[in-house]
Amino acid sequence: MHHGRLRIRVAVFACVALMALALDQGTKAWAQSNLGDGRSIEVVPHVLSLTLIHNPGASLGLGSSRTWLISLLAAAACIMLVVLAIRTDSMRWTVAFALAFAGAAGNLYDRIAYADGFLNGKVVDFLNYGWSIGNIADIVLMVAGAFIVVLILRGVPFGKHSLNKWVPVGADPAAAQGIQGSGKVQDLREPQGSQMSQGSEHSQQVDAEHDGGALEA
Numbered sequence: 001m002h003h004g005r006l007r008i009r010v011a012v013f014a015c016v017a018l019m020a021l022a023l024d025q026g027t028k029a030w031a032q033s034n035l036g037d038g039r040s041i042e043v044v045p046h047v048l049s050l051t052l053i054h055n056p057g058a059s060l061g062l063g064s065s066r067t068w069l070i071s072l073l074a075a076a077a078c079i080m081l082v083v084l085a086i087r088t089d090s091m092r093w094t095v096a097f098a099l100a101f102a103g104a105a106g107n108l109y110d111r112i113a114y115a116d117g118f119l120n121g122k123v124v125d126f127l128n129y130g131w132s133i134g135n136i137a138d139i140v141l142m143v144a145g146a147f148i149v150v151l152i153l154r155g156v157p158f159g160k161h162s163l164n165k166w167v168p169v170g171a172d173p174a175a176a177q178g179i180q181g182s183g184k185v186q187d188l189r190e191p192q193g194s195q196m197s198q199g200s201e202h203s204q205q206v207d208a209e210h211d212g213g214a215l216e217a
Contacts, residue, residue: 006086011099013085021104023108024136031126040128054114054122067111071119074108089159091211092151097145106137 035041035052042049056067078101085097107123113122125133 103141
């Protein structure tokens with residue numbers, strides 16, 4: 001059953017990543033075909049227009065002289081995201097990693113496909129916000145980042161091992177995960193200790209009452 005769940009997560013990761021990559025590369029191909037003459041299309045006045053540029057750097061043009069290094073970092077990030085997606089037991093984390101992978105891989109593909117040297121290709125950007133020009137891959141990366149922050153703030157466990165500190169010996173991890181998902185996370189071992197302490201105090205009280213009764217007799 002574990003391997004079945006893994007296959008489902010792999011399928012979800014692949015579907016989400018491929019759809020996001022297809023959207024990114026499809027829109028980039030459209031931009032190069034329709035905006036290659038240097039014209040700009042205004043979509044929302046003073047907010048968004050479509051302007052084609054080829055960016056050798058990262059976001060906001062950072063690292064323009066180190067394109068190959070950005071490419072290597074992006075490749076390492078893609079590998080790490082695949083590993084994390086395989087290791088997690090959570091479908092929500094799987095989707096988050098798939099989106100992050102698609103965003104990183106979308107721009108990495110440009111740096112490989114349009115390179116005339118070692119990983120020095122330029123990224124196709126066309127979404128002009130006035131202060132910055134980006135693409136769909138950048139949006140997917142931002143969505144993935146926001147999703148990951150939400151998962152962390154909500155305490156969504158990365159895997160079953162994340163529940164170990166909440167689960168007493170012999171308890172059902174699935175039940176503990178349900179408690180954690182409800183927002184009522186607490187150390188389940190502490191109440192056991194409290195119950196043992198209360199039981200000991202009750203036993204001492206009963207013994208004292210018994211001894212008092214024997215003395216009166």
